[in-house]
Amino acid sequence: MSKDLISGVVLLAISGTYYAWSGGIADSTLSDEVGATGLPHVLSFVLAILAVLLIVRAILVSRARTAIATGADDGSDASLPRAIGFLLLGAVYVFVLPFIGYVAGTALLIAAVALYEGAPRNWVVLAAAGGGAVLYWALFVKLLGVHQPVGSLFQGLL
Amino acid sequence: MTTFQDIIHLLTGTPLFFVAIGGLTWGILGGALPGISASITMALVLPFTYTMDPAQAIALLACVYIGAEYGGSIPAILIRTPGTNSSAATVIDGYEMNRQGRAGEALGISLMSGVVGSLFGLAMLILLTEPLSWLALAFTPPSYFGLGILGLSVIASMSGGSLIKGLASATIGLMIATVGTDPISGVTRFTFDIPDLLGGIEPVLVMVGLFALTELMSQSGSTTVLQLNETIRIKLPSWSMMKRLKRSQTIGCILGLFEGLTPGGGGSIAAFMSYNEAKRWSKTPETFGKGSEEGVAAPEAANNTVASTALIPLLSFGIPSSNSTAVLLGGLLMHGLIPGPRLFEQSAQVIDSIYVGSFIAIVAQIGVGMIILPACIWLVNRPRAYRAGFIFALILSGIFTLNNSLFDLGIALALGLVGYLMRIAGFPVLPMILGVVLGHMVESSYRRSLVLSGGDHIIFLQDPIAVFLLSIALIFVVFSLTREFRDARKTKIEEAHS
Structure with a gap:
């Protein structure tokens, strides 16, 4: 599995967990139309879309390439x-x-x-x-x- | 309005003088250490500023930035390893001069060109920042929303080749910014009944975790040994040499001004652009790459100009154009200072301290640069194992000073791990930091706007400033997308050919 594919799956999991946690935010009588859950819901959807895009791109790239390059530089010296x-x-x-x-x-x-x-x-x-x-x-x-x-x-x- | 007496008082005020010199010294030492960028050097000192007077704290950070930009050229010239990203262009001719036995001369040219660039940048900062900030007086909640989105649109040009990853990184940053108390209703979000999370996660923890801890982790186990010649001393350029370098320094200053004002520009682009232009306009272009003095002067003037001019969009509108200015924005917000015209009206002393502190640091750079060189060489020559131990202990001790909380240390360590994993997976960290820093402003101004309009989004199109800022943001994103697609296509064609 490529790094991008793993990253996409992890992002999807983060998005789902964040959305589930946002369900626990209490309602307030002082709340506006958007509410305290408004942005968290939007963000979890945006992250899910980006995760899916990343996964699709990773799958397309891995199909297009017959051989996957190994030992790519991850920008870090340490394991x-x-x-x-x-x-x-x-x-x-x-x-x-x-x-x-x-x-x-x-x-x-x-x-x-x-x-x-x-x-x-x-x-x-x-x-x-x-x-x-x-x-x-x-x-x-x-x-x-x-x-x-x-x-x-x-x-x-x- | 600042009076002449205020300036004189600040110039002669002992604490600011020491703050400026201290910041400059720390900046040069940090910048001289390969792997410790200007932003990391600033992030390391950020927790210390928490208990300081806001004016002195911000001046200290600005002086660290100035020092780090110069410090980066020391290992670039001496061991062909740029201390900071923006000194990468200095390596080309600086190291070549060193090989020819002219290291002291190269260090002197780098120092004086840096001083010229910094003074020019400071003059531009003083002239342009306040007039620009007055635009912000007409700002309404929709305008602030537009400003926040413009700040976030910088992400498009800072995504390091993958817009999806940049946007995902920024989204996670925005998610982190939602932790704590809701800005409108006051209910708690994602706090899990932990009192330490009620006030949210401070941007400084995110910066230290993502920049400094991630760098230490990635250097762990590295066997690279750096050794500098301890006998080298700076040789300042003569007057006739300075006259010869005038053209390349001017190019560096102009491009440094332009790049400092451009979100996503930064010192490295300015340095490389000025190197190219200095070569194009030089009377002796054939000497470039073979130890040309102009090849050192142009990039050093450029990256030092950026250290001052990058503060213009930051102080006027709150737009951080680089990692270092994002750290500075974190410092401003940590002290409750909001960039814009109110900063000039209500916290004029902070602005004065930045100007005066920077001036002291720039002038003192000549003396401090010469005195501190042996200390820089000594520090770079210490075994990496001890250096890592001391820096790690310094980071953790500094974080504890924020709230006397061990919980903060845990958060920073966790963010260090997140930053490391992001680095492995090729995700840029700056968008995440921008998300954390700008998240609160974007959300609160968006919701306030809708409260004003009774929930109608048309309010964002009725405010001319919001329309202007959102349009600029759109242009940035479209421009960056076009560039990304073009680069991707170019890479594909190159791969097909090879």
Whole structure:
């Protein structure tokens, strides 16, 4: 299956889901003629039409071509699992932040990303992560006055 | 109306001075990092501006844009890798000069041509923006609807070869814009009883997710190693050289003005067009591609002019003509500032700060550019693994500052994944951002118009401004469609021949 065909099917699914969700929007006595559901309904129809067009075009193109070119450039260097792995490091950071706090969390994030991206396992990673976390803490917490999470594990200590 | 004293006060005001220098420095550093475009550099700093004074915040973003346009030329000249898209044309002769041992000279010409272009662009910005914005005083809800549609019609020229994908991307952006509280009735939509969604999804999260996180994800695992020569220093061009470059810089300025005003134009088109025109009008066209000084001056003057002139349609009408100006529009909306004449009347200090901040940044560019070059080289030479870790931590820390909300971090990460999948499938992300940014205006002005007319759509044809704007939007779409069909046909013929 070509990328466009898969994209078309996914867009169709998004359109259907969005339309179904828009059914849950409450009515209001203050509502105008179009209403709060007006635009969502139009958008779901427009997306469905575009999805169908994309699917039709993908089918026509695949029929017209006897051989499908493989290894087409997708404009990205990383493979999907690798890129998702990168993002998961961020998700873990968001999950642990309330427990271990900003400084420890940021140090862990920098170290984890550096190691994931191929940095050699030595003291430099620890030093860079620790230094970076302290630098960002000084910038965000001390300079900008942002209340970054302290961490439930360390709350009793402060 | 701005008085001379106001300008002097802003020029000598310490905070704005530091904001301008800080923005410029950040912009040059960001622009110098290959893969980090001007828009990503701006998106990275956007969350920081949330707690700032609106005038200083917008000035900071404008100065980052100016800095990034210059910064992009540094790796273009030194390692044949444009730091930003708009510095791609600089590679041709800039890198050739570097190979001939004239890297310092090329950097100096790029810097001074950038300053010339930026000053010209700023003068045009000051002269043209306010008069154009007064047109918007006569705007009614139907006119605003027409304006929103005109803004969205830019999508047609920014769809990267597939209008269907561009439109689908914009539709999803409009869908994201419907999350939150309905602008007319006040009922909640798609909030799923989550309090964090009541105010909708902020455009800044969409921008950071789609631009910055997607770029980090796509660079993950890359083994490309960049190494710059740490001994290079900038050599500013002599007066006689500047006189020789006058013609190519003028071409760059004029085309930069034209492209900055055109929705979908942007710095890269301006840079390549000026390179071609400078070659056509040059007394020594044979030197182009072989280390010509004019080949560096023209594109650099052009893309730096665009950094200022692209703000004209943005501040006058709220039309973002490029990724970078879309980020700037996000910054304006984040601070409750609506582009148009009211911005000039009610928030004159914001406009003054943009003008004065930009002026400080442009003049300071010469000194800062020379001082910061070793820092840029040092930064580019850091191992990519550490750079990725520091940038990722900076992005997530910045997003948290918006609302002190971990939920925002989750949204941004999810949008990063969406952006990455879109990139794989060949969907352009800018239409989605335009959809998110303009969605609220399009929907609320459309519905307000219908409330005024009692539900009759004829109101859109009775308002002359709405008719004009909708007609322009139609022309844009038809023009882009024609171009797309022509390109598709050309590709088909070429494929058949090969």
